[in-house]
Each structure stands twice: as C-alpha cells, then as structure tokens.
Amino acid sequence: MNILEFLKQPWPWYVAGPLIGLTVPALLILGNKSFGISSSLRHICAACLPANIPFFKYDWKKEAWNLFFVFGILMGGAIATGLLSNPKPVEVNPKLAAELAGYGITNYDNLIPQDIMNWPALLTLKGFLLMVVGGFLVGFGTRYAGGCTSGHAIMGLSNLQWPSLVATICFMIGGFIMANLILPHILFL
C-alpha cells in the first residue's frame, strides 16, 4: 500500500485526537490565540450586521485571525475531499444503520446523510428542522454557553476550567436527549 492510499483510509482516533489537541499549543505559540471556533460566528455578525447591538460593537478586525482559521478549515475540507477522499462508503455501527434504514436513510456515500440533507429537502418540515432550526440552535447555544466543543471541551478543559466542564457535560446531556428522545420523531416526519 502506498502512502497516498494509506492516508485515504479513515484516520483512527489515536491519530486524529492528538493532532486536534496540538492545535491548542500551535495557536498559542503562533500568536497567543486561544483555540475556539464558535466566536467566528460572532465576528461575522459584528462585521456584517452589528445593528447597534452592544454585543457586536467591538473591533472585529482585531479578531480576524479567527476568520482566517475557519476559512482554512473549509479549505481543508475541500482538500481532504479532493485529494484524500476515501472511495468507500462511510462505515457505521450496524445498529445505527438498521435504525436509520427505518427513516429511509440508506445513502452512506457522504459524511452527511444525503437522503435528508439536500437542497430540495430544505422546503420540507423535516429538512427545515434538521438544517435551519438545528443550525440556529448551534449558533444560539454556543454563544449563550460562551463556546463550543473546541473552546470549552478542548481549550477550556485543557486549561482545567471547571465552567468548561459544566458546559461540556451540558453539551453531552443535550445531545443524548436530542439523539435518543427527540430526533427519532423528527426523522420519522
């Protein structure tokens, strides 16, 4: 197996996790930046539509590094797909596959479920809830919590901040409730 084929396989957690963890010191050493992603959404608000809201009245240009960082993530997604794409479908736990088949989700060609997340689906109630309402909750919830998985779970816990532990536990509780108790009803729509 050559190196490119090796890289094209899905990367195991013990390779990916430490690499993601190294982002923390990389950003600190490159310029004293605390790892975090959800703030980019705030900077976009501040840049595009501050609307005289005090929360968005600050010098977002000083935080422009964060916008470069997230644009890099987008480019990284494109590079990984263009050059290192895994030709095989996404492998999932058979139990999950059986459950998803019940909702008509059978396409595993992409990292997102194409059967339910596509442009025409936006006009259906299910698609609207999944993509529009879901996205709204991500943006509202992360800012209300003061961070997301990167800012709280990784950066905050790495720096031994107990409020970040509270936030991370709440992320997980919210996720468990939604995935097991509410999402099945949405997917049945």
Place this chain on the structure above:
Amino acid sequence: MKQHTNTDFETRSLDAVCVNESQLTHKWYHNIKYLVVGVLFGIVFVKSEVVSWFRIQEMFRLQSFQMYGIIGSAIVVGMTSIWLIKKFDIKTIYGESIVFHPKTFNKGQIFGGLLFGFGWAITGACPGPLFAQIGTGATVISVTLVSAIAGTWVYGLLRGRLPH
C-alpha cells in the same frame, strides 16, 4: 444590560472564547499562518470523520468509541501542552508571554450548553465541522451555517433578557 463604552472589554469578557490575547498589531498577511493551521485542522476533521453526521449519531447512542477517543486524546494533548507552556514559560514566536484567562461560571453554560447539545445532535456538527462540511462539497450546509450565524445574532439581541 449595561452599555459598555469600552467595547474591548466586551470582546475579552467571559463569553468570548477565541480571545485575541496578543497586544501586537501585524499586517494582514500574518494571519496566513492561522489559515494554514485551519487547513491542516480541516483535513484532520474530515479524515477522522469527526464532521460526519453518522459519527455524531453513534456518539450520542454510545455505539462507537471514535468521537470519545478523539475528544479525550485531544484534551490530554492540549492539557499536557498547556502544562508545558506554563512550566517552561514558553513564549510566542514574537517573544510575547502566553496569557491564559480563567473562565467565569454563569448559567449560560448550562442553558446554552443544553441548547447547543440539541443542535449538535440534530445537525451532526459543531461550528468547526460546519465549515469543513461545506468544504467537502455539501453546499446545502451553508444554509445551516447562515442559520447558526443568525442564532448567534439573535443571542446578541436578546442577551440582556436571558438568565446568565
């Protein structure tokens, strides 16, 4: 809520996670290095399938170790790095001391945390993966991203009336 005339305080307040602690000002192209870190980070995101809706569903159903392993080992590496930075007083490439700011507890971490948890399980993405998913060609996720920006905006609008 109070109007802050010193808006820098706001940016550096408890709810700003990606705080720019550097007091130096640089030309815009100095930001290219963060773009490069972002590219590498995005590649890891996609290749480890962290950005996959399916992996997130498995995580919240306890059907796979992948996400727990990734987040857990990332925290261990991050924690060790910060410990080393503090112990050896490692400086930035510009020679500045590295600054850490403690996070203050407020109820937003509970209410906001739960709401984000709901959104995470529905969309299968936290903010970082949204950008990566669009990069993989899932253009419809740009709608989810715009909606997330709208959510942040509405939070900013209602902030004074929400319990903190």
